[in-house]
Amino acid sequence: MTKHAKSITRRSFLNSSAAVAGAGALGLGTASPAFAQEFPSRDFSVVIPTGEGGGVDRAARAFTRVWSDIIGANFEFGYYPGASGQVGYELYLNRRDADVYNLLFGNIAPEMIMYATQNPDFQYPEDFLYLAGIDVxxxxxxxxxxxxxxxxxxxxxxxxxxxxxxxxxxxxxxxxxxxxxxxxxxxxxxxxxxxxxxxxxxxxxxxxxxxxxxxxxxxxxxxxxxxxxxxxxxxxxxxxxxxxxxxxxxxxxGLDMPALQGQRTWALQRAAYEEYPERVDTLLTTLQEVFDAPEYKDAVKQAGTPWEFIEYTDAEACQESAQTIIDLARRYQDVLSG
CATH class of the missing domain: 3.40.190.10 (Periplasmic binding protein-like II)
Known part of the structure; x- marks a missing residue:
């Protein structure tokens, strides 16, 4: 597996030293597991905050083509472009059940610039978390x-x-x-x-x-x-x-600038993350298996993406990337807002 950081489950994310500090602020460390049941027992619904047929859509479809076989359920897509991703995020967070069957697939940097500069109707990371990146x-x-x-x-x-x-x-x-x-x-x-x-x-x-x-x-x-x-x-x-x-x-x-890149990433409502820890662990474990599947390399090639761009990024690294972009976007907000 091509990795940005070590493999990570929900529990290891919460128990890591960096995440424990973040969990206190997010209220993630005190949730009790919901009643266990078979998961998944139905298909997943994915909100994509950009248009159908674009790069994000192609990446999601290439990934889920393999992930669906591993996790044992299909993925159904809905496209909600507008306002640099704001329309899709607000729909996902305000109108989708927080049950782990509803996911968002987006691109961290452009959408965190949107968050930092457009005053959307949600809070990061209070309302959602980036779970895992699949490419850069x-x-x-x-x-x-x-x-x-x-x-x-x-x-x-x-x-x-x-x-x-x-x-x-x-x-x-x-x-x-x-x-x-x-x-x-x-x-x-x-x-x-x-x-x-x-x-x-x-x-x-x-x-x-x-x-x-x-x-x-x-x-x-x-x-x-x-x-x-x-x-x-x-x-x-x-x-x-x-x-x-x-x-x-x-x-x-001889500089020390942060990495500035697109990272197409799976995201989940914070409420679902807290309420269904076993489901989240299943999601993350099966997600990571995709990177080692030969079929995924074929799917990536068909989508037109160089395999060198494929890189698993764990939850902690995703949060670090998101916060870096938020800070820089606020710093240069006057220019970014035109």
Missing amino acids: DDSVIWVAQNSKFETIQDLIEEGQSRTITLSTSRLPHPSTIGALLLAEETGMDVRMIPYGGGSAARSAAVTGEVDGCATFMSSSLSLSDQIRFLGVFTGRNRVPGMTNEAPPLNEAL
Whole structure:
């Protein structure tokens, strides 16, 4: 299994030193188990806070194609896009029973930016928890192949004497946070320009309308013959051969920035987490088995995701990622909110 951290069940999460401190604040440590019964005894319902057919949907379907055989139940999907995920989250938390049969599958970073900047009708982590991440998609900066910027150092040096323009699909995006943090750390001047969609943002950078693009890595791999990746906002480059050996920015620049990436993740209402510990343990145990199933690798390939992006992230690491994004989104709220 490709892992970000050790395998974890509900009990080990609550009993770990980091989680015990968090459990006191969340009220998770004192719940008594609900009456045990066969689980699952019916199908699961999954709320996806983005549109049908998108990357989140494809990832969820690839995963549950295998998970359903392991856990012994099917997964039914409902799509509730709108307001950067807010519509789906509010529906899930306000209109779905907290019984572990109702799950949410989302993307931590974009949706925690939404939480930090839009004042939604729910509280994190009081109302829900991220249980497990299934993949990662690192934020990157790249330029057109014919750009004069050969390295990230070249871009930074130029940005210390003039404003560097970077396209993005939308301002409230983890790669925007990455670019702003990089500018703050290095003294470069950056202007983020939203294009209302990934395709338009990428086209603007390829044609030289802007100096470069800040985005998720996966969306740009098909352009590798037209672009030059300058750096990755995480500790390692997962696919160096597909990204002209672009370095991790911390390594290249001697910085200590947090990882800025997409993490598609399973989430559950806090009330369900407290009330049904045995069900949660079954959910987590069977979920982890998916990563070792050969069928999952085939499903991921069919979904068009590089296997190198598949990474199990446990509950503790998910909460750390979510809180990091919340803190950074509030720090840069004026820019992210446009």
